[in-house]
Amino acid sequence: MTHEKEVTNYHTGEVETVNDNFVQLYIDKLDLIMEMMSENPTAAKVFTWLLKQMDRRNALVVSQQALAEALNVSRMTIHTSTKYLKEKKAIDVLKSGNTNIYAVNAQIAWKADANGKKYALFDAAVYIADSEQDKPLFDTQLVGHAKPRPPKKQRNKAIS
Template sequence: AAALMHVIVGNMGNHNALVASQKTLAKTMGCTVRTVQRAIEVLRDGQWLEVRQVGAAGTTNAYVVNDRVAWSGPRDGIRYSLFSASVLISDEEQPDRAELADQEPLRGIPALYPGERQLPIGPGMPPPSQPSIDGLEPDLPARQTDLEEFTG
C-alpha cells in the first residue's frame, strides 16, 4: 500500500489526484493487478485516498489524495464530481499503440504574446453612433450588410 501511495503521489503533481488504470499502476510498481487492488483497499479503508470510478468497468479510477471530492448537482438531481487530475496511461492499453510513433502532432492553440494585438477580421462592427467629419472617417472594417446597402 505504501508503494502504491508513493506512485500516486509521485505522479499526481499539484492536482491532488491521479487517473490511472490498475494495470498501469501494477506495471509501474512491478507487481500484479491483484496486489494493486489490495493496496487500494488498504489506502481507501485507512482514508488515505478516495477512489472515484472512471468508466463502467471500474478498472480505471481517479485516486484523490489529501482533498475531499466536491460533489455538485444540477437541477435534475444528477450529482457529479469535478476535480483536476494527472492522467497516467500505458501504451499497452491503447488500441492504436502500433501507430503512436507515427501520429502527426496536434495543432497548437493560437496565443497572443505580450504586446501583440489581434487583427480584426470577419463582418466587422456597426459604425459608431456619432457621425464622422467629412474627410476624417475612421478606418473601421465594413460590415457586409452596410456594403450591400450602398452597392445596390
C-alpha cells in the first residue's frame, strides 16, 4: 500500500505527489509528545485527535463543544487541555466567534509533504477577527486573518 497520491494543484494545474493517510513527526519532538503523555494524558489525547483530524495544512475548525463530544469529555476538560497544549507550543488556537481554529505547530507534526509543511495554513473561507485573538505563539500563516481596526477616533475621522 502506497502512502503517496497525485493531486492536481487547482491554482497552477500541476500534478503534485503528496503524502496521504499519515502524519509526519520530527524525532526531536517525540520527547515533547512523551512528556505531554506523562504530564497530561488527556491533553495528549486531544493533541493526537487533532493530528488525526487536521487537514494537510495542519489546521482544523472545530468548537470546544464538538471537540468535547468527539472525545467524550467535558468542555472544561477541552479548555484545560488546549491551554496546556498552547503552553507547550504544540498548538495555537485562533478564534472565529465561538468557533476555534486549531493550528498544530508544523515544527512538531504535519500532514503535507516536507516541502509544504512550512505553509501550515488553511484554505477554508473562515474570517477571524484580530480583536478575538491572543498574541500568536508561533507563525501559523493562516489566511483570512483580519487586519486590526484603527482606533475609534481614526474611524470617526474617516467617516466625516
